[in-house]
Amino acid sequence: MSDQSIYLDHAATTPIDPVVAEQMAQALHLANPASAHSAGRLAAERVEQARATVAGHVGAASEQLIWTSGATEADNLAILGGLAQQAPAHIVTARTEHKAVLDPIRQLERGGWRVTWLKPGADGVVAAADVLAPVQADTRLVSVMHVNNETGAVQDIAAIGRQLADHPALFHVDAAQSLAWLPIDINAMGIDLLALSAHKCHGPPGIGALVMRRGLVRLRPLMHGGGQERGLRPGTLAPHQIVGFAAAVRRLQVCADAPDRVRALREHLWAGLSRISGVIRNGQPQSTAPHILNATFAGLNGESLLFGLPGLMVSQGSACTSGGQESSYVLRALGRSDAEARASLRLSLGRTTTVAEIDAAVAQISNAAARLTALQPEAA
Amino acid sequence: METLRARFETLRWARGADEPITEATARATTPASDDVVEISLRFCDGGIESARFRAHGSPATLCAADWACEYAETGGADVLTLCATDVAEALHLARIQMPAALMAVDALQAAYRRWQDVGAQEHQSQQTVSTV
Numbered sequence: 001m002s003d004q005s006i007y008l009d010h011a012a013t014t015p016i017d018p019v020v021a022e023q024m025a026q027a028l029h030l031a032n033p034a035s036a037h038s039a040g041r042l043a044a045e046r047v048e049q050a051r052a053t054v055a056g057h058v059g060a061a062s063e064q065l066i067w068t069s070g071a072t073e074a075d076n077l078a079i080l081g082g083l084a085q086q087a088p089a090h091i092v093t094a095r096t097e098h099k100a101v102l103d104p105i106r107q108l109e110r111g112g113w114r115v116t117w118l119k120p121g122a123d124g125v126v127a128a129a130d131v132l133a134p135v136q137a138d139t140r141l142v143s144v145m146h147v148n149n150e151t152g153a154v155q156d157i158a159a160i161g162r163q164l165a166d167h168p169a170l171f172h173v174d175a176a177q178s179l180a181w182l183p184i185d186i187n188a189m190g191i192d193l194l195a196l197s198a199h200k201c202h203g204p205p206g207i208g209a210l211v212m213r214r215g216l217v218r219l220r221p222l223m224h225g226g227g228q229e230r231g232l233r234p235g236t237l238a239p240h241q242i243v244g245f246a247a248a249v250r251r252l253q254v255c256a257d258a259p260d261r262v263r264a265l266r267e268h269l270w271a272g273l274s275r276i277s278g279v280i281r282n283g284q285p286q287s288t289a290p291h292i293l294n295a296t297f298a299g300l301n302g303e304s305l306l307f308g309l310p311g312l313m314v315s316q317g318s319a320c321t322s323g324g325q326e327s328s329y330v331l332r333a334l335g336r337s338d339a340e341a342r343a344s345l346r347l348s349l350g351r352t353t354t355v356a357e358i359d360a361a362v363a364q365i366s367n368a369a370a371r372l373t374a375l376q377p378e379a380a
Numbered sequence: 381m382e383t384l385r386a387r388f389e390t391l392r393w394a395r396g397a398d399e400p401i402t403e404a405t406a407r408a409t410t411p412a413s414d415d416v417v418e419i420s421l422r423f424c425d426g427g428i429e430s431a432r433f434r435a436h437g438s439p440a441t442l443c444a445a446d447w448a449c450e451y452a453e454t455g456g457a458d459v460l461t462l463c464a465t466d467v468a469e470a471l472h473l474a475r476i477q478m479p480a481a482l483m484a485v486d487a488l489q490a491a492y493r494r495w496q497d498v499g500a501q502e503h504q505s506q507q508t509v510s511t512v
Contacts, residue, residue: 377418377434
C-alpha cells in the first residue's frame with residue numbers, strides 16, 4: 001500500500017492498527033504457552049486474557065473459544081468437525097457463502113450429504129423464512145454468513161437463530177466480515193458455531209477463532225498431534241498473533257463510532273459513483289454492512305476498469321477467488337449476468353478512510369469509465 | 381519489455397471522438413467473450429496512412445488493438461503477414477489472452493482486405509469477422 005494509493009479493499013484485509021502492531025511486537029518474546037515453566041505460564045496467561053477479550057466481544061465465555069489460523073480454518077472445523085460423527089443427512093446453506101463454507105460443504109455433498117443451496121434476493125439477503133423453509137427433521141447443519149464479503153449483505157442471523165432454537169441442526173455463522181462492523185452476541189443470536197478472523201478488523205492475518213455454543217461437544221478435530229485447545233485444534237499457539245487479535249478487538253471498542261462514520265462515507269461514495277452512466281448498486285444501503293459498496297458498471301469491462309485505476313486499491317470480488325477467471329458467483333446468484341458480474345467493482349472502506357480519499361476515488365473511477373466508454377465502437 | 385499496463389496508459393492509436401471512420405473499417409469478435417475490436421484504416425499512395433481502433437473488452441484486447449494499429453501505421457510491413465503470435469509475443473500475452481491477439485489481427489487484416497476489394501474510393505465500408 002503506497003502512500004499515493006487509495007486503499008478501498010478493507011474487505012480483503014485491513015491495515016494493521018499501529019497499537020495492535022506495537023502490542024504484538026511486545027508479545028513476540030513470549031514462550032510456548034503450553035510449557036509448565038514460568039515463561040510458559042506467563043505466555044498462557046496472556047493467551048487466556050486475549051481469549052476472554054475476544055470471546056467476551058461476541059457474548060461468549062473463554063472456554064467457548066478455540067484459536068484457529070483464521071476464519072477459513074474455523075469454518076472448516078465447524079462444518080467438517082461438526083458433522084464428522086454423523087451419517088450423511090441434510091444441510092442448508094446459501095449460494096453466496098464464502099468459499100471457506102462452500103467448499104467443505106461440497107466435500108460433504110460428494111460424500112452423500114444432501115444440500116439445499118439457497119438463492120438470495122436481488123439485494124443479496126436470504127430471508128430468514130427462506131432459510132427455515134427447507135429445514136427437515138434430518139437437517140444437521142444450517143450455515144449462513146453474517147455479512148457477505150462481496151456485497152456486504154447482512155443476514156438476519158438472530159431471526160434464523162431464534163427459529164432454529166428448538167431444532168437439533170447446528171447453526172454455523174461465518175462472521176469474518178461483520179466482527180468490525182456489527183454487534184454479535186452468540187447467545188442472543190442463537191449461534192452454535194461462529195467463525196472469526198483478526199485481519200478483517202485491523203488485526204494480524206493468520207489468526208482467527210471458532211466460538212462455540214456453551215456445552216457443545218460434538219466437534220471432531222481436523223488435525224491431530226497435540227492436546228492444545230482441548231484437543232480440538234492441536235499445534236503450538238502463536239501468542240503474538242493471539243495478543244494481536246485481542247488488541248484489535250479492544251480497538252474496535254475504542255473506535256465504536258467507526259460504523260456510523262464509515263456508513264456515511266460509503267453513501268458519499270455512492271452519491272458520486274451513481275452519476276456515472278449505467279452504474280447499478282448491488283445491494284441496498286439499509287441491508288448492507290457499513291463498509292462495502294458493490295457496483296456494476298454496465299457496458300464496461302471490469303478488468304479494464306480496474307486496469308485504469310492504478311492508484312486505487314479495489315477488487316472485482318473476493319480476494320480469495322480473484323486468481324480465477326470465473327466471474328463473481330455471488331453477483332450471478334443475485335441475478336447479474338456474467339458480463340454484468342465481470343463489470344463490477346467491490347469498494348470496501350475502513351475506519352481510516354477519509355472524505356478526500358472518497359472524492360479522489362470517485363474522480364478516478366469516473367474518468368476511467370468515461371475513457372472506456374469513449375473507446376467503445378458504435379453499435380454495429 | 382513492454383507491459384500491458386504501460387501500453388494501456390496511453391493507447392495512442394485509439395480513434396478519437398471527432399475522428400471519422402475512414403476508408404476501410406472492420407470488426408472482429410470472439411465467442412470466448414463479449415470483446416470486440418474495430419480497426420479503421422486510411423490509405424495514401426497505396427499504403428496505410430493511418431490506423432485507429434475502438435474496442436470493448438479486457439486490457440489485453442484494447443492493448444492488442446492498439447499494438448496492431450501501431451504496427452500497421454508505423455511498421456511499414458505487409459499487414460497480411462502479421463500473426464497473432466507476433467502480437468502476443470510483443471505484449472507478453474498469456475495463453476488465455478490469445479483471443480485478444482487474434483481479434484486484433486483479424487480486424488486489421490479484414491479492414492485491409494476490404495480496402496483491397498472495394499478500392500480506395502469507397503468510404504466507410506464495414507464488415508464483421510468472428511475470431512475463434
